[in-house]
Amino acid sequence: ESLVVSKLNSVSGFRKVIVNCTCMQDLQKFVSAYEKTDKRYIFRCAASLVKELGHITDHSYLDKEDCINEGLGGLIIVGSHVNKTKEQLEYLKENYKNLEWVEFNQHEILNGMLEQETIRCTNIVNNLLQNNKLVVLATRRDRVDFPSEDKEKQLEMATQISFALTNVLKQLTQRPRFLITKGGITSSDTLTNGLNVKMAFVLGQIEQNVGVIRCVDDCKFEDLPVVIFPGNVGDKTTLYNVVKKLT
Numbered sequence: 001e002s003l004v005v006s007k008l009n010s011v012s013g014f015r016k017v018i019v020n021c022t023c024m025q026d027l028q029k030f031v032s033a034y035e036k037t038d039k040r041y042i043f044r045c046a047a048s049l050v051k052e053l054g055h056i057t058d059h060s061y062l063d064k065e066d067c068i069n070e071g072l073g074g075l076i077i078v079g080s081h082v083n084k085t086k087e088q089l090e091y092l093k094e095n096y097k098n099l100e101w102v103e104f105n106q107h108e109i110l111n112g113m114l115e116q117e118t119i120r121c122t123n124i125v126n127n128l129l130q131n132n133k134l135v136v137l138a139t140r141r142d143r144v145d146f147p148s149e150d151k152e153k154q155l156e157m158a159t160q161i162s163f164a165l166t167n168v169l170k171q172l173t174q175r176p177r178f179l180i181t182k183g184g185i186t187s188s189d190t191l192t193n194g195l196n197v198k199m200a201f202v203l204g205q206i207e208q209n210v211g212v213i214r215c216v217d218d219c220k221f222e223d224l225p226v227v228i229f230p231g232n233v234g235d236k237t238t239l240y241n242v243v244k245k246l247t
Contacts, residue, residue, distance in 0.1 A: 008039065020065070050202055078181065079138075
């Protein structure tokens with residue numbers, strides 16, 4: 001433990017630390033060491049670390065009654081392009097029929113038309129939610145081939161796409177009953193850009209490593225339940241299971 005404390009205390013200047021845990025016992029040992037450090041850290045993690053950091057006891061997975069309150073319809077925002085997300089979307093489409101699919105064409109960045117694409121999708125999603133529909137807003141599944149070889153420029157363009165996608169949520173007038181956000185970067189931008197979240201309560205997990213938060217304070221939709229669903233988590237049925245549970 002003292003070695004872990006020493007390593008953590010030696011980090012500065014936003015250097016990265018990879019915590020390679022193979023079981024919950026490893027994670028518990030890491031948290032015990034972390035609590036003895038004298039610095040602040042930013043974590044990128046799944047729900048298990050939050051549970052250990054908050055000393056939250058085990059309980060069963062969340063169900064619909066734990067999450068849903070007011071609003072109409074539901075919204076699933078998908079920005080992730082990893083293979084597991086592709087499999088989960090395909091399984092969802094094949095097995096859950098009452099869905100409205102809206103494609104966000106991120107390729108419009110090449111035409112300078114991202115803002116117009118945001119407006120187009122916002123109008124469609126807003127109307128569907130007002131009619132109590134369950135909406136999947138997903139980026140076009142083929143990647144954009146950026147014209148520039150400059151890595152910084154490519155990163156800048158990717159950031160613009162993520163913000164344009166989450167601006168749909170930012171511009172909505174109809175509050176959904178729940179929100180599922182698929183992908184790590186997409187989830188981050190959904191909370192900070194789309195919802196302007198400053199603080200949230202962690203409600204727990206709805207499936208293994210799929211956490212649920214409830215937004216509080218001065219965000220766009222206060223008390224909105226948001227499912228944080230990383231791109232590479234679960235098997236092909238997990239997204240379907242979450243949607244079924246919430247509906």
